[in-house]
Amino acid sequence: MNIGDLYFSFTNPSLFMLLTLSLVLLLVHFVTKKGGGNSVPNAWQSLVELIYDFVPNLVNEQIGGLSGNVKQPFFPCISVTFTFSLFCNPQGMIPYSFTVTSHFLITLGLSFSIFIGITIVGFQRNGLHFLSFSLPAGVPLPLAPFLVLLELIPHCFRALSSGIRLFANMMAGHSSVKILSGSAWTMLCMNDLFYFIGDLGPLFIVLALTGPELGVAISQAHVSTISICIYLNDATNLHQTCLLFFYN
Secondary structure, eight states, X not given: OEETTEEOOOOHHHXXXXXXXXXXXXXXXXXXXXXXXXXXXXXXHHHHHHHHHHHHHHHHHHXXXXXXXXXXXXXXXXXXXXXXXXXXXXXXXXXXXXXXXXXXXXXXXXXHHHHHHHHHHHXXXXXXXXXXXXXXXXXOGGGHHHHHHHHHHHHHTHHHHHHHHHHHHHHHHHHHHHHHHHHHHHHHTTOOHHHHHXXXXXXXXXXXXXXXXXXXXXXXXHHHHHHHHHHHHHHHHTTHHHHHHHHO
């Protein structure tokens, strides 16, 4: 689509992100369309309740500090991110579908936006004291510049690591299944007894990999959500996590 000098394209990632959004909204709508769920939940309502209950428990475990208070304002962001990953990651297991999170630009944009938001939250909660995360207490002054640099580098690389982790796991697993599936289908279409017998090997490997790959797709949503909670905990509590470990 050309609008003046600007060019817009509706790509596969855009389409499948829109389909994911529509699927989640339809699922929630059907569960809550009559003002609430059933007292005896069906399978779909149980799925929605499981997703909804999982995130607060994760927030309770990972974000608390010394007082143990849960930072409930972070719940919507974490819940949306977890649901997005949970529904996007397994899409590549469906034939003729597309895995949004297997594109590095998508995961990188997601991780960078979350990292920027967490940094803003850190400055809002702690002011300029937020920069103290890069300098532990009791460090000799001559070593301070080196330690600040050593702490800032891994902190900034958090924006890359989250996106790379999700992209690499989705790309590697789905690519392996797709290559083996294509090989099995090609050998099956050879109309030759030799290739038909040889096709059983790749076919069984694909079937064996399907279950673990589906588990990896679901677990990566969990791992990404835990990473966000850990980064939020570091930004809001700063050195309190270390103090809690010391007191225990």
